[in-house]
Amino acid sequence: MKRIKIPDTMTVVVLNSYSGADALSIEQRPVPTLGRNEVLVKVAFAPINPSDLATLTGYYGFKNPTPIVPGGEGSGEVIAAGPGVMASYFLGKRVACTGWGIGGGVWSEYVVKSVKGGVLPLNKSLSLEQGALSIINPLTASAFIDISKKGGHKSILLTAAASSLGKMVNRLGQSEGIQIVNVVRRDAQVDILKAEGASIVLNSNDEGFEQQLNDVCHETNTRLAFDAVAGSLTNQLLKAIPNNSKVIVFSALSREAVKASPKLLIFENKRIDSFWLGPWISKQGILKTMLLWKRAQKLIPSHLKSDIRKIYPIQEVKEAISDYKNKMTGGKILLRMT
Numbered sequence: 001m002k003r004i005k006i007p008d009t010m011t012v013v014v015l016n017s018y019s020g021a022d023a024l025s026i027e028q029r030p031v032p033t034l035g036r037n038e039v040l041v042k043v044a045f046a047p048i049n050p051s052d053l054a055t056l057t058g059y060y061g062f063k064n065p066t067p068i069v070p071g072g073e074g075s076g077e078v079i080a081a082g083p084g085v086m087a088s089y090f091l092g093k094r095v096a097c098t099g100w101g102i103g104g105g106v107w108s109e110y111v112v113k114s115v116k117g118g119v120l121p122l123n124k125s126l127s128l129e130q131g132a133l134s135i136i137n138p139l140t141a142s143a144f145i146d147i148s149k150k151g152g153h154k155s156i157l158l159t160a161a162a163s164s165l166g167k168m169v170n171r172l173g174q175s176e177g178i179q180i181v182n183v184v185r186r187d188a189q190v191d192i193l194k195a196e197g198a199s200i201v202l203n204s205n206d207e208g209f210e211q212q213l214n215d216v217c218h219e220t221n222t223r224l225a226f227d228a229v230a231g232s233l234t235n236q237l238l239k240a241i242p243n244n245s246k247v248i249v250f251s252a253l254s255r256e257a258v259k260a261s262p263k264l265l266i267f268e269n270k271r272i273d274s275f276w277l278g279p280w281i282s283k284q285g286i287l288k289t290m291l292l293w294k295r296a297q298k299l300i301p302s303h304l305k306s307d308i309r310k311i312y313p314i315q316e317v318k319e320a321i322s323d324y325k326n327k328m329t330g331g332k333i334l335l336r337m338t
């Protein structure tokens, strides 16, 4: 391994209060030192995900006191290792890293991560750009298919389905023989998914949407719905699915409270559940997690690929966020850290 000189200071993105992208600044900070079972990652790329937008306004599940460094996932190279056999194993490896746990967010030139879950080795064939997007959506799409197969579901419903995650779920669903009932909010998104081979795509803003959704859910016996939007759409899904079915809320893109008619819960035995990747992974155990990771790595060039629309230097993080928010369906935006 060639020796990489570690500088004394690094560039980081800092969120100074939970009031959105305006509260971000670029700062110089000392490069952190390493403890046992920790590695130093020279970060290459990090995406802007919906969970990062939620973090900026304090809406996400973690809310440490500010200032914090945001960034939920990224890719890079391990350039130094603290004491411990596992840490030495990672030295020189290209990795994907998470933004939770030790070291915090990855919108930073360098980040310290624990080898116990903070870094995952990348396949040699994967680019660092795809590697930066290889944890959150690929593992969530894999989890949705896993949950569906375990429940014996041959058809599932998905909202905000023209998202990067939605495309992954559609491709995995096609290969596993699971029908996806896609719900989007614009005609252009219907076209995008149809071009990808999806057969059922409904626009929630169409007149007659509720009836169409009800008909499709009954024809396809769709008893499991994954909802990224929340608000009144959740109640529309609950209405449409057959009795004794379930909606799993996994995001709140509308930022509205979930609406549910008590009538549907009481007399039709319809249920609302939730999904969050971190706790779901923790429940799977180390062996299954490693299998999921290996499989996801293999499928990233095909089923679990993300479209990358543009790459911005870390210094232009505010422009990058604004660009992403204006065109979320258009593909992912990456931050380049060096």
Ligand SMILES: NC(=O)c1ccc[n+]([C@@H]2O[C@H](COP(=O)([O-])OP(=O)(O)OC[C@H]3O[C@@H](n4cnc5c(N)ncnc54)[C@H](OP(=O)(O)O)[C@@H]3O)[C@@H](O)[C@H]2O)c1
Pocket (backbone or CB within 6 Å): 049, 050, 051, 136, 137, 140, 160, 161, 162, 163, 164, 165, 166, 185, 186, 228, 229, 250, 251, 252, 253, 254, 255, 275, 276, 277, 278, 327, 328, 329, 330, 331
């Ligand atoms: N719970 C978990 O563990 C977990 C894990 C992974 C992902 N997720 C969630 O999965 C969703 C998709 O993530 P992604 O990275 O694939 O997103 P993405 O590629 O950035 O796309 C976001 C999509 O959401 C749509 N959207 C935004 N606001 C909406 C609203 N109010 N109503 C309907 N659609 C809306 C956008 O459509 P427009 O272009 O029309 O704005 C776009 O198609 C996100 O909500 C994310 O938080 C959750």
